[in-house]
Amino acid sequence: MTRPSGTRAKRSGASWPGRTAPDRAAVTLGVASLVSAVFTFTNGDPWQMVEMPAAAVAVALALGAPACLGGLLGRALLVRAVGGAFLVAALVMLVELVFGTDWIGGDASTLSLWAGLGMGLLAAGLAPRDI
Numbered sequence: 001m002t003r004p005s006g007t008r009a010k011r012s013g014a015s016w017p018g019r020t021a022p023d024r025a026a027v028t029l030g031v032a033s034l035v036s037a038v039f040t041f042t043n044g045d046p047w048q049m050v051e052m053p054a055a056a057v058a059v060a061l062a063l064g065a066p067a068c069l070g071g072l073l074g075r076a077l078l079v080r081a082v083g084g085a086f087l088v089a090a091l092v093m094l095v096e097l098v099f100g101t102d103w104i105g106g107d108a109s110t111l112s113l114w115a116g117l118g119m120g121l122l123a124a125g126l127a128p129r130d131i
Contacts, residue, residue, distance in 0.1 A: 029121050040057050083121030
């Protein structure tokens with residue numbers, strides 16, 4: 001279905017009027033990143049699901065806020081950029097695990113969290129905005 005030139009797609013979303021599904025997904029993933037910082041305070045099973053040392057908390061907060069902002073403002077480029085940054089952080093974690101360095105200090109659970117957030121944000125940023 002084509003729209004006349006210069007018109008915007010009708011935004012759906014009864015649960016969050018005015019936002020597309022990819023925008024809502026970006027905000028949700030950004031909030032998940034911000035909430036993941038609480039794993040730094042947990043101790044022992046089953047609550048310590050993700051290893052979050054101080055440097056990892058800084059990454060989660062520094063990238064979670066712009067992910068939320070990108071979703072709230074409907075800026076797909078910002079969402080894609082933050083998704084790429086999460087994937088770079090996951091790659092740094094992989095290099096850290098392989099070579100035994102300690103730049104960030106997380107473990108494979110941190111890598112998994114950031115890889116998932118990065119792929120999700122990239123998918124949200126690349127999704128068509130008229131859905």
